Amino acid sequence: MRMNGFDVREFLQAASAAAVESGSGQSTRRQPAAALEGAAGAPARPSYSPVVIEGLVRIIEFFLVAFVGVATHRIYLAGVIPFDFTYLVLVVGLASLTVVVLQAAGAYAVSAFRAFFLFGLRILAAWTLVILIALMAVFFLKIGGNVSRVWLASLYVAGAGALILERLVLSIVVSRMTRAGRFDRRTAIVGGGDAAEAIIKRLDAQPESGIRVVGVFDDRGEDRSPEVIAGYPKLGTVDDLVDYARRTQLDLVIFTLPISAEKRILQMLAKLWVLPIDIRLSAHTSKLRLRPRAYSYIGSVPVLDVFDKPIADWDLVLKWLFDKVVGSILLILVSPILLMTAIAVKLDSRGPVLFRQKRYGFNNELIEVFKFRSMHVDQCDPTASRLVTKGDPRVTRVGRFIRKTSIDELPQLFNVVFKGDLSLVGPRPHAIHAKAENRLYDQVVDGYFARHKVKPGITGWAQVNGWRGETDTEEKIQRRVEYDLYYIENWSVFFDIYILAVTPFALFKSDNAY
Numbered sequence: 001m002r003m004n005g006f007d008v009r010e011f012l013q014a015a016s017a018a019a020v021e022s023g024s025g026q027s028t029r030r031q032p033a034a035a036l037e038g039a040a041g042a043p044a045r046p047s048y049s050p051v052v053i054e055g056l057v058r059i060i061e062f063f064l065v066a067f068v069g070v071a072t073h074r075i076y077l078a079g080v081i082p083f084d085f086t087y088l089v090l091v092v093g094l095a096s097l098t099v100v101v102l103q104a105a106g107a108y109a110v111s112a113f114r115a116f117f118l119f120g121l122r123i124l125a126a127w128t129l130v131i132l133i134a135l136m137a138v139f140f141l142k143i144g145g146n147v148s149r150v151w152l153a154s155l156y157v158a159g160a161g162a163l164i165l166e167r168l169v170l171s172i173v174v175s176r177m178t179r180a181g182r183f184d185r186r187t188a189i190v191g192g193g194d195a196a197e198a199i200i201k202r203l204d205a206q207p208e209s210g211i212r213v214v215g216v217f218d219d220r221g222e223d224r225s226p227e228v229i230a231g232y233p234k235l236g237t238v239d240d241l242v243d244y245a246r247r248t249q250l251d252l253v254i255f256t257l258p259i260s261a262e263k264r265i266l267q268m269l270a271k272l273w274v275l276p277i278d279i280r281l282s283a284h285t286s287k288l289r290l291r292p293r294a295y296s297y298i299g300s301v302p303v304l305d306v307f308d309k310p311i312a313d314w315d316l317v318l319k320w321l322f323d324k325v326v327g328s329i330l331l332i333l334v335s336p337i338l339l340m341t342a343i344a345v346k347l348d349s350r351g352p353v354l355f356r357q358k359r360y361g362f363n364n365e366l367i368e369v370f371k372f373r374s375m376h377v378d379q380c381d382p383t384a385s386r387l388v389t390k391g392d393p394r395v396t397r398v399g400r401f402i403r404k405t406s407i408d409e410l411p412q413l414f415n416v417v418f419k420g421d422l423s424l425v426g427p428r429p430h431a432i433h434a435k436a437e438n439r440l441y442d443q444v445v446d447g448y449f450a451r452h453k454v455k456p457g458i459t460g461w462a463q464v465n466g467w468r469g470e471t472d473t474e475e476k477i478q479r480r481v482e483y484d485l486y487y488i489e490n491w492s493v494f495f496d497i498y499i500l501a502v503t504p505f506a507l508f509k510s511d512n513a514y
Contacts, residue, residue, distance in 0.1 A: 047251065048182050050110045050210065051313040057170065058099050058108060061163065065095040068162050072154045086146050094134055094155075098163075101126045110183055111208045116171035123163055131156045184212040186249055188241055190268060191256040192218040192225025192234060199256050199282050200230035202301055209299030214250070217241040219268075238268045245275045246364050254303065255281045269306065276363050276453040279307040310453050310488045318493050323423050326500070327416040330424075334410055341372055341398075341407055348398040351377030354411055359429035362455045367421040369429060370411035374399030406468075406507055412458045425496040426457025427484035428468075441481075444474045451484045454491070461487035464499055464506040 069091035073083050102108060105126045112119050131152065138147050177183060187203075189196050196216055203211045215235040218225040227234050235244060244250065253272060257265055259281065272279060280303035283295055295302040311319055342353045354370050361367035373380070375394045395403065402408040415422035422429070434441055442448040462468070462483035467476065487495070 046182075046249070047184055047186075048177065049313045049316070050183055052317060053110060053113075053174075053183075054108045055314065057113065058103075061102065061166065062095045062099050064162055064166055065098045065159055066091050068159045069094060069155055072158050073151055076150055076154055077148055081148055081151075084146075086143060087151075090134065090147065093137075094130060097130050097133060098127065098159075101130050110174060110178070110210070113167075113170050113174040114178060116168055120164060120167065123167055124160055127156075127160050127163055131159075181212065183210050185210050185251040187211050187213050187252040187254060188235075188244070188250060189213060189216045189229075189232070189254055189256060190218065190238065190241065190272075192216055192220065192229050193256075195256040195258070195282070196225075197230045199254065199301060200232060203299060204230070206299035206301075209301075211252070211298060217244075219264075238271050242271055242275065245277060250275070250277055251309075252278045252280065252298075254298070255279070255306075257281075259283075259304075270447075273307055274447055274450040274453070276309050277307075278305075278309050280304065281306055311491055315491070319423065319491075319496070322493055322496060323416050323420075327413055327424055331413045331417055334413070337407065338410055341402060341410070344398045345372055345374075345396075345402075349376055349396045355380060357431060359431055359456070360449075360452055361421050361429060362452060364449060364452050365421075366432070367415070367419075367429065367456075369422065370414050372402055372408040372411060374403050374408050409458055416458065421455070423455040423457040424459070425487075425499045426455050426460055427451040427487065428458075428460050428463060428480075429456035439474070441477050445478050445481045447485075448481055450488070451481060454488055459499060459503045459506075460484060461495075461499060464502045466506070468506070 069087075070083070073081075073087060077083075102123070105122050106112060107119055107122060107126065135152065138152075189200060196218075200213055200216075203209060203213060213232055215233050216225075216229050217236055217238055217240060218234060219237045225234065235241075241253070253275075255265060255268070259265075265281070269279070280296070280298065283302045283304055296305055297303070345353050351373060353373060355373040355375075356368050356370060358366050359369050374396060376396060380394075399408070412422055416424055430441060460483070462480040465483055467480045467483060487499075
C-alpha cells in the first residue's frame with residue numbers, strides 16, 4: 001500500500017528508528033491540558049476554501065452573462081427575431097469567453113474579489129474585449145445579417161452593468177468574510193529559533209496569503225528555542241500539537257527545520273501524519289536549490305509538500321453532494337425495510353428500537369451513531385469493551401439476523417443525511433473501547449488514527465474486501481487499517497460508487513459477522 005509516492009509501513013519504520021536514535025536528546029516538556037485548552041480557545045469558525053469560492057464565482061458569472069444575453073433578446077427582439085441556434089451559440093460562447101478573459105485578467109482570486117475599485121476598470125476592459133471578439137467573429141463568419149446590432153449594443157451595456165453590480169456585491173460579501181477570518185488557513189509552525197522567526201515575519205508581511213499563524217511548537221528547551229518567537233508564543237511540543245489539532249481547527253503545519261535534520265523530521269512526522277491537515281517543509285532558508293516547479297508556494301514562501309489533506313476543496317463538495325443526494329435516495333428506497341425491522345425489534349424483546357453508540361469520527365471527534373438494537377436491553381455494551389462472538393447470548397433472535405445481514409447498520413443513513421457526521425463510504429467507525437486480543441486498536445496498529453483523516457462511512461473498502469465483523473485478532477484490525485488507508489489515499493467519487501455497488505454482494509460473505 002503506497003501513500004503519496006512511498007510505502008506507509010516503510011515510513012513508520014523509518015520514523016520509529018529515528019525516534020529511538022534521537023529520542024534521548026529530546027525534551028519531554030508537555031503543556032498542561034488546561035494551558036493547551038486556553039491556547040486553542042473557542043472552536044474556530046469553519047473556513048471556506050478559496051478554490052471553491054473562486055470556482056463558484058466563475059459559474060455565477062457564466063450564467064449571469066448568459067441570462068443577460070437571453071433577457072436582452074427577449075426585451076428587444078421578442079416577436080421580431082426568433083432566438084434560434086445562432087443566438088444560442090453566441091450566448092454560450094460569450095459567457096464562456098467572459099470567464100476565460102476574466103481569468104486571464106487575474107480577476108478570479110479572493111484578493112481580486114475584495115478590491116472592487118482596483119479591478120472594476122479591469123472588469124469593464126475585459127468585457128469590452130469580449131464584445132469586440134464577438135463582433136470580429138460575426139464579421140469573419142459572415143453572419144452579420146443574422147445578428148441584431150441593437151441586441152449586441154444592448155448586451156454590452158446591460159452586461160457591463162450586471163458584471164459591475166455583481167462584483168460590487170461580491171466585494172462587500174468577501175470583505176466581510178475576510179474580516180471574519182473565513183478564508184484564514186490556521187497555521188502552526190514547527191521548530192523555533194531564527195528559521196521560524198524569519199518565515200513568520202515573511203508570512204505576516206503577506207496578509208493576502210490568508211495564513212494565520214496560531215503559534216509555535218518545538219521539542220527543544222528554552223535555551224535553543226525561546227518562549228516567544230516573532231511575537232507568537234511557543235505552545236508546546238509536537239505531542240502538544242497533536243492534542244491542539246484535535247481541540248480546534250488547524251489547516252496547515254509548516255516545518256522550519258532544515259532538510260538535513262532528517263531524523264527529527266521523521267520523528268515528528270510519525271506523530272503528525274495522522275492529522276487531517278496539510279504538512280509542508282519550508283525551503284526558504286535551505287541551501288539546496290531545486291527548479292522552481294519543484295516547490296509549491298505559500299504567498300512567496302517556497303515549500304516542499306509532505307502530506308496533503310486527503311479530501312479538500314471541490315473534492316469535499318463533491319463528496320458532500322454525493323452523500324446527501326445518494327443517501328436521501330437510499331433512505332427512501334430502504335424505508336420499508338427500516339419500518340419492518342423496527343417492528344420486528346420491538347416485538348422480539350423489550351426496549352428501544354434504536355441503539356446509540358459513541359464512536360470516533362472525523363479528526364477523532366466523538367460522534368453518536370444510530371443502529372437497530374440487536375442485544376437485550378440490559379446487556380447492551382455502548383463502548384464495545386467486549387466483542388460480540390459467535391452464539392453470543394447477549395444478541396436477540398432478530399439481532400442475529402440483522403447483524404448477519406448488516407440491516408442493523410441502516411439507521412446510520414440518518415447520520416449521513418441529517419447529522420452529516422457519517423459518509424456513505426469511508427473507514428468504518430469503531431467504538432471507543434474496541435479491542436483486539438485485549439489491546440485497544442490504536443495500541444495494535446501504528447498510525448491507527450490516520451483512519452480519521454476523513455469522515456467514517458457506513459461501508460468501506462475494507463468491508464467489501466471481506467474485513468468486516470469480529471476483530472478478535474491483531475491481524476484482522478491491521479488488515480482493516482491497511483485497506484482504510486488505501487481508500488483514503490485513492491479516494492474518488494467513482495471509487496465510492498464502486499464500493500457502494502459491490503457492498504450488497506459483499507454482505508453474502510458474512511462468516512465473521514455475528
